[in-house]
Amino acid sequence: MENGRIAIPSMETGGLDGQRAGHFGHCDVFTLIDVEDGQIKNVATVPNQEHVQGGCMVPVNLLAGHKVNAIVVGGIGMRPLMGFRQVGIEVYYDVTRPVIRPVVEDLIAGKLPLIGNNQVCGGGGGS
Amino acid sequence: MLKLLLVVANKEDYSGFATELVKQKDVDLLWADSGEKALDMVSAGPVDLVITDEKLIDMNGLEFALRLLSVNPMVNCSAVSSLDAKEFHDKSEGLGLMSQLPPRPGAGDALELLAKLKKLKNLTECSALNSK
Numbered sequence: 259m260e261n262g263r264i265a266i267p268s269m270e271t272g273g274l275d276g277q278r279a280g281h282f283g284h285c286d287v288f289t290l291i292d293v294e295d296g297q298i299k300n301v302a303t304v305p306n307q308e309h310v311q312g313g314c315m316v317p318v319n320l321l322a323g324h325k326v327n328a329i330v331v332g333g334i335g336m337r338p339l340m341g342f343r344q345v346g347i348e349v350y351y352d353v354t355r356p357v358i359r360p361v362v363e364d365l366i367a368g369k370l371p372l373i374g375n376n377q378v379c380g381g382g383g384g385s
Numbered sequence: 386m387l388k389l390l391l392v393v394a395n396k397e398d399y400s401g402f403a404t405e406l407v408k409q410k411d412v413d414l415l416w417a418d419s420g421e422k423a424l425d426m427v428s429a430g431p432v433d434l435v436i437t438d439e440k441l442i443d444m445n446g447l448e449f450a451l452r453l454l455s456v457n458p459m460v461n462c463s464a465v466s467s468l469d470a471k472e473f474h475d476k477s478e479g480l481g482l483m484s485q486l487p488p489r490p491g492a493g494d495a496l497e498l499l500a501k502l503k504k505l506k507n508l509t510e511c512s513a514l515n516s517k
Contacts, residue, residue, distance in 0.1 A: 307508055312483030312501075315459055316508050336451070337481030340458035379479050 259366050262327035264291040265347075266358050272303040274359045280332045283309050283317060290324060291362050298362070314338040318345060330361050330370065336378045349373045387502065388431075390415045392423040392449065393438040398489050405492035409499065418442065420449040427456050434461045434502050439488065450480045461505060463498060465490065 267285035269277040279285030285306050292300040304324060307316045318341040321329065328348045342349050351373035352361050364370050389412055393399050396416070406414050415432065417423035420441045427435065435453060437446040444452070446464045453462055463484045466473050473485045484501055486494055 307511065310501075310505060310508065312461055312463075312481055313505055313508055314481035316505075319509055335479030335481055337454050337458050337479065340454045344458055 259293050259328065259368070260296050262293055263325055264293065264362055264365055265289070265321050265324075265326040265329040266291070266362065267306075267329070267331065268303070268358060272358070274298070274301050274362065276358050277356050278330075278332065278358055278361065282329070282331050282334060283314060283338065288317070288321065288324075288326075289358055290326065293366055296366055298366070315341050318342055318347075321345075321347060328365065330365060331373065333379045334373065336375070339373065339375075339378055351377060386413050387411055387433045387499070387506075388413045388415065390417060390423060390426060390432045390435045392417045392420060392435060392441060394418060394440065394442050395438075398438075401492050402490040402495045405495035406499070412499070420444040420452070423449065424452060424456050427453065427460055431457060432460055433506065434463065434483065434498075436463045436486065436498070437465065439465045439467060447477055447480065450477065450482060454480070461502065 266289045267279040267282035268287050268289045269279045270286050272287040272289035287303040287305050290302045290304060291298055307320060314337045318338055322345040326347055328350060330350045330352055332353045339349055350365055350370040352370055355361055389406060391399060391414060403414060406412050417426055420443050437449045439446045441449060450462050450464055453460060461483045463486055464482055465486045465488055467488050483505060484498060
């Protein structure tokens with residue numbers, strides 16, 4: 259990624275050296291990383307909203323409103339995946355690393371895969 | 386106005402449920418008797434909530450919910466199911482369903498469903514506002 263805004267579902271206060279949250283709908287905050295010319299230019303956080311059953315589109319709308327271009331998840335359900343795609347946010351996948359910084363660096367370097375439909379949580383998809 | 390689409394093969398099973406919904410001044414209730422027809426209706430224009438029966442004439446309710454995601458993932462969906470809560474959760478995981486309804490839902494289920502929908506719409510609108 260040369261330019262854009264990356265969102266990482268994060269635990270507690272987030273930040274580049276913070277920990278990722280495994281379940282994006284239940285994360286405490288989203289760490290937002292602005293990338294310009296392939297370099298990290300700014301890091302901010304946005305609090306997540308209350309999570310209720312069926313509320314998959316709440317974080318989708320929140321991140322779309324913050325003009326996010328890409329998100330990295332460790333797991334996601336089919337509905338929020340389709341929602342992110344509908345609003346033009348690319349969903350990348352890393353299930354192994356708990357720390358935010360190396361995942362962001364790999365996304366910028368083009369080393370992270372987009373999530374596939376067969377990698378969603380559950381039979382149809384877990385928001 | 387909340388636009389609700391009830392997708393059921395047998396309207397009689399939903400008489401009490403539907404009667405309560407149409408009593409509400411802020412509800413516009415639409416009906417479809419098959420999954421395909423309901424998907425066409427959602428394609429033609431957004432609705433706030435689709436409620437699907439457990440078995441439709443052309444597909445089952447969870448299959449319908451999955452197909453609905455391809456048409457418009459922003460549309461909320463609740464499904465009638467006779468499964469116990471855990472089994473329903475396991476089978477519907479990822480579909481982002483708003484709730485499970487019991488077979489032959491009644492007036493109380495309708496009111497509970499509307500309360501959930503209004504809370505969810507409020508959260509969704511707040512998330513959009515908070516990002517501006």
